[in-house]
Structures are given as structure tokens and as C-alpha cells.
Amino acid sequence: MKLSKWTLLLVAVVVTAVLLPVAAKSQGNAAPAGNVNSGKELYLKYGCYACHGYTAQTGNGAHLVSTKLNQQGFTNYIRNPRTNGMPTYTSKVVPDQQAADLFAYIKTFKEPPAAKDIPLLNQILNEK
Numbered sequence: 001m002k003l004s005k006w007t008l009l010l011v012a013v014v015v016t017a018v019l020l021p022v023a024a025k026s027q028g029n030a031a032p033a034g035n036v037n038s039g040k041e042l043y044l045k046y047g048c049y050a051c052h053g054y055t056a057q058t059g060n061g062a063h064l065v066s067t068k069l070n071q072q073g074f075t076n077y078i079r080n081p082r083t084n085g086m087p088t089y090t091s092k093v094v095p096d097q098q099a100a101d102l103f104a105y106i107k108t109f110k111e112p113p114a115a116k117d118i119p120l121l122n123q124i125l126n127e128k
């Protein structure tokens with residue numbers, strides 16, 4: 001039997017109708033996208049700056065700007081930090097969306113240059 005192009009079209013439409021909701025659902029389960037402005041507010045509100053610095057480059061805690069954690073790792077970490085120095089932020093206090101916002105905000109900062117790449121510092125060090 002030879003399929004007419006109309007039959008093929010009908011099959012394509014049915015397959016799309018079945019698969020689209022599946023695709024939409026799996027998207028819904030993905031980690032939420034972060035909002036930088038909200039992340040900035042939360043970074044101040046939850047006091048992250050107190051231990052990690054206003055630009056995530058300083059402080060007594062880890063230098064967040066150089067974190068190797070991805071968004072999911074970041075969320076997991078703040079839920080269950082490995083040390084006492086870092087407070088626990090449960091999903092009741094910081095929901096996944098807020099964690100995503102915080103991560104997005106932290107990612108807006110640039111790593112500071114290495115000491116060897118700062119001309120004035122080199123000049124001072126090389127003065128005799």
C-alpha cells in the first residue's frame with residue numbers, strides 16, 4: 001500500500017499532539033531560571049554578603065565568584081552545607097526559585113585578576 005501525503009500529514013499531526021505535552025512536562029521539571037534582580041535583593045536580605053562579601057569575591061566564607069558548583073550543586077549545597085561556618089538554608093527559607101535567583105546574581109560577578117596581572121602591584125613589588 002502506498003501512503004498518500006495526507007495520511008503522512010495526519011500521522012505527523014497525531015505524533016506531534018502526543019509528544020508536545022510530554023516535552024512541555026519535562027521542561028516544567030527543569031531547574032528554574034534565575035532572576036538577577038531578585039537574586040541581588042535576596043543576597044542582601046539573607047545576609048550572604050556578611051560572609052561572602054558584596055561582590056562574592058571576599059569575606060570569611062568561600063569566594064563564591066570562583067565556585068565550581070553548577071546551579072543544582074549550589075542549591076544542594078546551601079540546603080546541606082558541609083561545615084558549621086555556612087548556615088543551612090532549607091527549601092522553606094529559600095525555595096528553589098530563590099536559590100536560582102541567588103545563583104544567577106553570583107554569576108554576574110567577575111573573578112578578580114591574579115596578583116601577577118595587576119601592573120601597579122607588580123611595580124610596587126619590583127621597587128628596590
Ligand code: HEC
Nearest residue numbers: 046047048050051060061062067068077083085086087102
Ligand atoms: C555566617 C557566615 C555565612 C553566611 C551568612 C553565608 N555563608 Fe556561605 N559559606 C560560609 C563559609 C564559612 C563557607 C565555606 C565552607 C567550607 O568551605 O567549608 C561557605 C560556603 C558557601 C558555598 C560553597 C562554595 C563552594 O564553592 O564550595 C556556597 C555556595 C555558599 N556559601 C552560599 C551562600 C549563600 C547563597 C548565602 C546566603 C543565602 C550564604 N552562603 C551565607 C559562610 C557563610
